[in-house]
Amino acid sequence: MIDSIFRYEFLQNAFASGLIIGVIAPLLGVFIVVRRLSLIADALSHVTLAGIAGSLYLSQSISALGLLNPLYLGITASVTGSLFIERLRRLYKHYEELAIPIIMSAGLGFGAIFISLAEGFSSDLFSYLFGSVSAVSRQDLLIVVIIAVIVVLFLSFFFKELFVLSFDEEYAKASGLPAKWIHLLFMVVTALVIAGSMRIVGILLVSSLITLPVAAAMRISKSFKQAIFFSIIFGELAVIVGLASAFYLDLAPGGTIVVVSIIILLLTILSKKWMKKGVPAQ
């Protein structure tokens, strides 16, 4: 495996992007989960699908756009979706969660139209839906790196504000934090991470890398620091084991990464039960 990574550029791209995403998705995921916004990640990934499918269709029908990286329109769609979700959440003040199915079906609806308009990109589409080890280009990797830099900058600037906002929104507002703006930025950064992670894990499974490692970490963490630490460890573990097994077994990495995450989650749940019963965890 190590040999192959040195030999093949596509493997380098996939692993490098995977390792970066394995950090940033669960890192942002901790805030997404504790703020009870997990489903928003799902809605945004479906909006990303519309952007990707639209881009694939455009590059097929307009030859000048033939080389356009679908990620750009995917990112645009995802960020636009995040802004719409916020608008809708304010419009339906008492039914905030309604924004999620609205945006999700809009994303899937547009996606379905673009997919049926264009024909013959089923293999491309498969890799976008479930991730791919071989389809990650140098340009994709570069986009992931840029997104990672944005996430790290955003979190290092707003870490304490995001903590307060996540823990106690009313208190955050009462202490005079610009809660609205921080939240809006948070949504945009979330949209970027979702679009960036999609190449490896796939649109349909992208939210799992954001939520599953965090769900496992929360079972065993007493502090916020620990929750972040374990989320990243579990995220990385899922990506490394998932990508390696996808490569050797010729499977879609989205599937293998999610299955590894689920196994980690089950182990944390069981280990906590064993510890409670006083039986040492094996």
Add this chain to the structure above:
Amino acid sequence: MATPLIQLDKISYQYEQTKALTDINLTIEEGDFLAIIGPNGSGKSTLLKIILGLLKPTNGKILLLGKPVDQFKEKEQIGYVSQKSNSFNTGFPATVAEVVRSGLVKKIGLFHRFPKNVQLEVRQALKSVGMEEFAQRNIGELSGGQQQRVFIARALISNPKVLILDEPTVGVDSKNVRSFYLMLSHLNREHKITIVLVTHDVDAVSKSISHVACLNRTIHFHGFKNDMDTMSDEQLEAWYGHAVRKVDHRSEVQV
């Protein structure tokens, strides 16, 4: 005379169709321990939200430390402890120390990190509410009363002049309510922190407070606690909206 900490001048507030508050005049001086009491729906929480700048009054003027509320930037001077039941996220993975530390967020300001000696400040804040040994515990593991003490420590860490509490003993078991108020009393007397709280526990709180404001959409009485005894039963009934019992035993007021 020193500038009052909080001054409300003819404050009114209207929720869509309903009038929640009418013509509220209230002055809170440094060192006061004021209990705002009143029946359900009397506008107590609305009044606190207006003082905190979370709601904009329909009419009237608010001065915080002598400045109009919209120009008042030193929010860290005003510590706020909300009603536990509808505020924080239970099950949140955070230690008591992490929660208390977050009270410094406004004081430190955007783009700055917590200072190196923050743990010392956390310890001091926890000590003043008698929760020092709980620093590393998960916030969700504590009882309602202990959590409220932690939230007070979170408010105290930025050294506020005034502490505003919205029904702080909701969800606190009755045997701990008394010691909770004794702690507030200690903060008021020893640490010179002005305290404003909204409550139903008139009985439990009465030993600690210096002032009372009786609210039912408008203020029916505001003054020294002992002067409340001069309110006639008719006045009380007019305020509360129904017959109430006033028991006076050694300057304790029970409504």
